[in-house]
Amino acid sequence: MSIRKAPWLILLVFFCCSVLDGETLFVYVEDAGQAYSELKEGLLDGLFEQHHVVFDDAKAYFQIAWDSGDFEPLIDLAAEGGAEFLIAVEVSPSTARVTETLMRAQSRARYFFLAVGSGVLLTQGDLAWDNRGREEQIDGDRVRYLLGEQLSQAIETFLKERHNGASDVDHLGEKALIISPGGAENSE
16 A cells, blocks of 8 residues: 555544444424425534434425324334434424514424434423524524524434433433334333
8 A cells, every 4th residue: 555545544444433433313304394404404414513324304294293292104214214313303483574674583493302213202302593683694594504503412412411321311300202103102
């Protein structure tokens, strides 16, 4: 092997090893029948930068019963793709006119993070981002992208805590939520 090829080989090995530290995640984003690509793009970008293998199915659309916790169709789709975890996100964007030319944009995201193999809901939460006071600099698309990045950071924080010995149910209290084909069931 020539000396010129050695640095590239070292970089390739380093890159492969760093990627192996990541998780395999399936991402599903929905809002009233539409996927908000800006939030999904921010989420995927953030997770990829943290060395996770992330994928979605841009053509998949399920009318998820968000309040019932029935994520079975998404869990099945994630399992088919080989994902270890599922991130399901419901987005609620809103806008309000501030002046004749400026719009205030706000987006909220309710997210659910599940283990695909067991169907256990590991954590869930709500996040919000807006451009109040920055309407000239940040438009609604950018607000949704930044919310996606914020969500990727929340997921990364959870994964680091989990890898450092925190229990899967630490974020949920005493009971874990097990997702079964019939919907959600509480488990002791």
